[in-house]
Amino acid sequence: EVASRGRVMGNTCGVTFRSKYFSSFRGAPQRHDSGYAPVAAADADADSPPGKRPSRPAAVADAAAPPPAAGMRRGSLAPAELTANVLGHPTPSLHDHYLLGRKLGQGQFGTTYLCTDRATGADYACKSIGKRKLITKEDVEDVRREIQIMHHLAGHRNVVAIKGAYEDQVYVHIVMELCGGGELFDRIIQRGHYSERKAAELTRIVVGVVEACHSLGVIHRDLKPENFLLANKDDDMSLKAIDFGLSVFFKPGQVFTDVVGSPYYVAPEVLRKRYGPEADVWTAGVILYILLSGVPPFWAETQQGIFDAVLKGVIDFDSDPWPVISDSAKDLIMRMLNPRPAERLTAHEVLC
Numbered sequence: 001e002v003a004s005r006g007r008v009m010g011n012t013c014g015v016t017f018r019s020k021y022f023s024s025f026r027g028a029p030q031r032h033d034s035g036y037a038p039v040a041a042a043d044a045d046a047d048s049p050p051g052k053r054p055s056r057p058a059a060v061a062d063a064a065a066p067p068p069a070a071g072m073r074r075g076s077l078a079p080a081e082l083t084a085n086v087l088g089h090p091t092p093s094l095h096d097h098y099l100l101g102r103k104l105g106q107g108q109f110g111t112t113y114l115c116t117d118r119a120t121g122a123d124y125a126c127k128s129i130g131k132r133k134l135i136t137k138e139d140v141e142d143v144r145r146e147i148q149i150m151h152h153l154a155g156h157r158n159v160v161a162i163k164g165a166y167e168d169q170v171y172v173h174i175v176m177e178l179c180g181g182g183e184l185f186d187r188i189i190q191r192g193h194y195s196e197r198k199a200a201e202l203t204r205i206v207v208g209v210v211e212a213c214h215s216l217g218v219i220h221r222d223l224k225p226e227n228f229l230l231a232n233k234d235d236d237m238s239l240k241a242i243d244f245g246l247s248v249f250f251k252p253g254q255v256f257t258d259v260v261g262s263p264y265y266v267a268p269e270v271l272r273k274r275y276g277p278e279a280d281v282w283t284a285g286v287i288l289y290i291l292l293s294g295v296p297p298f299w300a301e302t303q304q305g306i307f308d309a310v311l312k313g314v315i316d317f318d319s320d321p322w323p324v325i326s327d328s329a330k331d332l333i334m335r336m337l338n339p340r341p342a343e344r345l346t347a348h349e350v351l352c
Contacts (some may be wrong), residue, residue: 066086083131086140087147087167094166094173100126109133109143109245116177127174142245143172149218149244150176158209160229160240179220179240181230188225193294194236195323196329201237203288204351209241210280211347219256219276222246223283224265225290250277263306264296269341278341281350285336289315292325297337313339 089165094100101114110129117124145234150162163175184202188194194202200231206228213220231238246260257273259266267282289297298309298338315337316322317330338344 027220029133060066083134083140083159084169085167086131086134086143086172087165088144091166093168094126094175098124098126098175100128105242107245109139110171110188114178124175125174125178129172129174131170131172145248146244147174148173149247149249152218153212153244154207156212158205158240159212160242175243179231179238179241179242181228181232181238183226183237184228184230184239185225186231187236188290188294190309191294194291196292196326199288199291199329202239202291204239205239206241206284206287207281207347207350210284211351213247213259213280214277214347217249217251218244218247219250220247220280220283221260222262222265223280223286223287224262263303263310264298266310267341268311268313268339271311275341278344278346281344281347282335282341283332284347284350288336289333291331293319293321297333313337 044066070179097118098115100117101116103111103113104125105112107127110127110133112125112127115124115126116122129143134143134231147162147165154161155158160179161177162211163177166173166175193199206223210220211222220241222245225243227243228239229242230236231240248256250256253321254276256275259273261267261270261279261283265283265286267275267279270279286297298306300306300311301307315334317325322330332345332350
């Protein structure tokens with residue numbers, strides 16, 4: 001059952017014991033790392049950089065497509081002068097400084113390429129966002145905010161570092177450090193699930209990113225294994241968070257109403273259109289459940305079925321391998337997946 005449900009997840013794609021649980025594995029490496037990988041949400045007509053002819057890739061079933069409302073951009077159309085100057089200031093030419101190479105990943109608004117610094121020969125990743133895809137003012141603001149948030153989080157060892165942003169007539173380019181180890185999602189698929197020790201180490205990194213974001217007034221809003229990359233293939237702990245395209249700044253007590261995220265990972269209060277930073281902790285709890293079992297806690301054949309399961313909040317601790325997993329791990333998951341945001345653990349409480 002675990003194997004079959006894991007395949008379905010891949011095809012349809014998104015404390016009482018809190019300190020004791022993590023302290024039992026204290027001293028484990030907490031390495032993070034660099035890079036960028038495929039953006040979530042596949043787009044069959046994604047852009048290529050200038051000078052390269054766009055091609056239509058094979059259709060991909062998006063394993064973590066956001067809820068319908070997340071893909072629908074509301075708001076007035078962006079005026080031509082806004083999309084003509086997305087960053088709000090002139091920038092040097094990307095191609096004067098970097099040589100673009102092979103495609104690394106593809107997303108709803110852009111495509112990520114390997115790029116090489118012409119001066120040093122160092123490799124980076126470049127996310128090229130087609131400006132023709134920025135239909136509304138909100139789309140333009142999302143790009144500006146993504147870059148701003150990446151700069152805001154600069155220096156955190158488990159957040160991908162931004163190298164710079166460039167703009168030309170057709171594209172906005174975000175250059176960032178490169179991760180060569182692939183997605184955490186793919187590693188989970190390969191392994192099936194992790195031991196409690198490894199899951200605790202990985203969860204500490206994920207929740208550490210959440211805590212850092214929240215302390216700086218940022219909600220990620222799209223945490224998932226696909227949005228954590230490994231620095232290298234030989235170290236499961238070399239994680240860095242990527243893709244801040246749905247992230248927002250928040251103030252204490254601020255309530256958000258737009259439905260964004262990925263089906264398997266979305267918090268119930270997001271579906272109810274009244275949420276705050278607590279939604280990121282819910283998502284981290286979902287990731288912990290998946291790390292330990294290889295399957296999502298809320299599962300169904302359809303997207304609406306997944307949403308219904310999330311709202312019901314029934315967590316399966318009876319199927320394999322849960323009978324042999326510690327009570328402290330289950331207790332932590334229950335506290336992170338508390339359906340009442342006000343009673344849910346904070347990121348700091350999970351780690352303390």
